[in-house]
Each structure stands twice: as structure tokens, then as C-alpha cells.
Amino acid sequence: MAASRIQVWQYITAILLIFFLGYHLAERLPWLWGYHHYHETLYSQFVQHQYHSWWAGGLLILAYVALFHGLNGVRGILYEWRPRWGRAWDALFWLIFIIFAILGTYTVVKLW
Amino acid sequence: MSSGGPRTKRNMPGLLRASLNPWLVRVPDHPERLAFVLHRVTGVIIILYLLAHIVVTGTPAWRGWAAWDSLMTQFNNIWNQIGEFIVAGSVLFHGMNGIRLLLTEFFGLCLGEPEPPKPPYIPPTYRACQRKLLYAVFALWPILWFVAGLLIFGVW
């Protein structure tokens, strides 16, 4: 069983996360966007606009990448916890990944 | 197993103790172990947040932007801010330590060069630049977390 086929993506997604999540967090820095408070960057006035720019695609990639990285990390912990249930953990990983990926895709596509 | 016969004792600390206690094995001067436990704990916090985040940010798609704005106003209370503060700290640590892990585990860098052992017998890993990176992570983390706190609690 070539575990590295999935595991190599854990690191590739990590590299992508540095940039995509970095930008996503930078969106919450008020002075970059001409606001005074962090909370102002959470309201539709600012967020809505993000969905109409190139960043909508970025958000989509960020969602997939973060989901993969995070869920695969949990999968690893579960593998250690109950090694014999490996197949079940793999199935659970893909199931949750797909459900939340669909949810994220729906949000971004609808608001585009 | 027949009752009363000799039995070996399973002697493993288990998931919770191994993942939560950096001092499970007492070793002096060993921040890597602490980093491992923090990396794991923060990782779990972040994935839980992420799942909730994807559900919550779906609101405008399902119920419109007005619903989103009223939700944000509703979320603007001290308990949510504390939660956000914890998640921000987790992301900061996980990200910075993650860069160190990427360099060591993925690229095989910063690990020190293998060499025949010589006094004082400190393995190369602990003299390598990954240790300095780790100290940098531990130094930067509280500072950035503090700044994030200023933003989240609206002081700034």
C-alpha cells in the first residue's frame, strides 16, 4: 500500500496553504483594506465583493486544500489510534471531504 | 486466553496521554516534543473550526447577505472572540511550525549532516538549524498571537 500517494499531498497542500491561507488571513487585517476594525472586514460590504473577484477561485482552492490537509491529519491520528480500522478511516476521510467540498463549492459558485 | 495463565501486560500510554503530554518521557532540553504535541492539538482545533467555518460561511448562499450580516453582529460577543483568539493562536503556531516541518520532513533540509559520533554526543538533529527555527517559532508565536488578540478583541 503506497501510503505516500496520499501523504505527499499533505505536504503539497501545506505549501499551498501558506499562500492561500496567508492571503485569506490578510483579508482580515483592516488597515490593508481601508477599515478601522477587524470586525468590519467580516460584513457583507467587504466579503461580498471578494466573491466577485479572482479570489473566488482562490477561496475554492483554499477550501479543498485546507479540507484535505486537515482531514488527512485527523485520518493519521485515527490510524494511530485504531490501526486495524484503516479502511474505515480512509472511507470516512473521503466521505467528509466530499461532503464539505460540495458545501464549499455550492457557496462559492452561488455567490460568484 | 485461559484464565489464570501468565499474561503479558500492555504497556502503552495510549492516544490521549501520548498526544497531550509533552513530558510523557522525561528528557531535558527537548522542545521538539512540545512542538509535536502543540502541532497536533492546534491541528485538531483548526480542523474543527474549519468544518464549522465552511458550514457558517454557507449562510449567504442559503439565506442571503442580510442573514449573514445579522449573524456577524450576533457573533460579535466575548465568547466568540475568545474562540477566534484560540483559533488564531492555533493557526499561527501550526503554520509557523509547519514551515519548519516542511523544510525538514519534505525537503530534508535543516537536519544537520550525519557524522560519526563524537563528544559531547549530541545528535546532529539537535545542533541543526531546525532547532533555531523552532526557537524562532516559539519567540514569534506569542508576539503575533498578541497582535491577533488586539485585532480580535477590537482594541486596535
Next chain:
Amino acid sequence: MVGIDPKAATKTPPKVVTIRVRRYNPVSGREWWQEYKVETHRGMTVLDALLKIKEEIDHTLVMRYSCRMGVCGSCGMVINGTPRLACQTQIAEVADEANPVITVEPLYNFPVIRDLLTDFTSFFEKHRKVMPYLIRNDREEQEDPKGQYLMSREDYEYLEEFTLCISCGLCYAACPVAAIDPDYLGPQALGYLFRYVIDTRDEAWEMRLKIADDEHGCHRCHYAGTCSMVCPKVVDPAQAIQRLRSILFKYKLGLYRKKKISGISPPPKEWKPRKPLPPEAKPVSSEVDYKKLEEEPVVIEVEDRRITLRHKIYE
């Protein structure tokens, strides 16, 4: 390596130390802490103290040891919370007048057979699984070698530290992953695996990478690095595993090139005849009748069991 204090043997330990031993009786299933007071002497190790207890106080105490000098790797124990070799741990290092108590537990992550004796069966199975020996494509040549496998000095020095492992299991006892996952190959086996992957004399490295590339192989390691911290031989398995994983990823992405496999030294042109023995050296056989020894094997009787020893070297 943890707290090895080269001067410890010259220090005077406290006159009397209390050794707290984590004991386990496999028949009754009882677990308990037992305390023994032991008079010390300078240079006394924890293993010496345990043997003294066994000789003078409580002969039911069970432990494993062999060489008493940090070579065989049998006496691993958790001493004051740290996995260490009992024979390499000076009493003066772990106890002083202010705190003359030493706790001794069986190695973590290994099943306990009795008291301080742990079961290494699965540990050695994992060791075997990584095929810790040289493999060449030319099997016939390897069975009947015509020369030596060459290796440059730098290549040797690069992997020297990874060859020093004595399979004591301290790293395995310290690892937080081995503490959860009984299938994890563990730092010892993975360290060995790495040592053969980079060995310029070995040609089975792709096969080895496949063994490491398992859900319970090198991907389970989280670089907590405690393994390297406790290793008594400074093997640095943590570094080995990270390098192994990096090699594996590069290999998967088609970027890894192994160093050129080394060749074989040319066979010597002619065999020099053996030097004759000096006149004063006499073979011993005039005294001992080996034939007879072989015919009459040594028999040791222990209660109702007969153990027969036949000297292999005479066969």
C-alpha cells in the same frame, strides 16, 4: 544522548539509595511499586543495584541484562522517567543526597512479561521486516564473493552513525507514535532501513522504500525527535526518518537519484601462502581429546529437566 555525564563514575553516590521498582506478576496480574534500600559504592550503576537486590534482598525480581557494559542492548529500562540503559546509568547520575530515590520501570510501549522484563518479539519482527542486510542484484556473486564491496570513506562516514544501533529499544520506548500505534515500524527499524537505502553497496533500495512507504511506516513519524534524545549510541533515528521520508517523496515525484552503486574490488592476483606458526606456539590438542568431548556431550541437570549442550565449535 540524555544526560550522559562522563564524570558521574568519579562522583560519590549517596550512601544508601531507595530503588522504587515497578513490578508486575503475570500470573496474578498484580502490579505494584516496591521499594528497596541499597547500599551503594562509587561507580555503581543502576543495573549493579538491581543485581544486588536480586542477590541479597529479593531474588524474585526479574530483569534482562547481559554484557553490563552498554554493548548488547538488553538492559533498557525507564529510569526516573527516561528510557536508559541500566548498565550505563551511574547511581551518582540519577540520585543525590537530597533526592536518593530512583524509580525503575519496564520500557514503555513494550509488553511486560514480568517486572522489568519486556517482550521484544514484535520489535525484532519489525527489525527483520526491513531486511537489515546487504542485498545485491547478483545473488550468486553475493553467495560466493570474489572480492570486497568497495565504499568510499565519505560514504562510510555519512552512514556510520546509523550503523551503531544496538537494538536496545530505548528509542521505541520514547516514541509518542509507538505509544499509540502497535504496528508502527518504529525509529529503530526505520533507522536501519534508511542506513541501507543510502548504502552505496546496496541495490535493493527500491524494495526498502516500498516497505517504508506504508501507513505504519515512515509517514507515521511526527519528528518529535525523542528517539534521538534517548539513544545511547547517538544513532539519531529522527534525522534518519526525516531524510528517508524526503527521499521517498523525491522518489515518488521522480526526482531521486541514488548514488552510484559501488563496485567490487578486483580479486587478489595470487594468494600468499600462510605464515607458518612460530616454533614456540603449540596446538592444544595434545591435552584435550576432542573426539571424546564430542561423543560425550555435556549434560546439565536442572531439577526435572535435562539440558544437553553440545559444543558447536567442535562439530
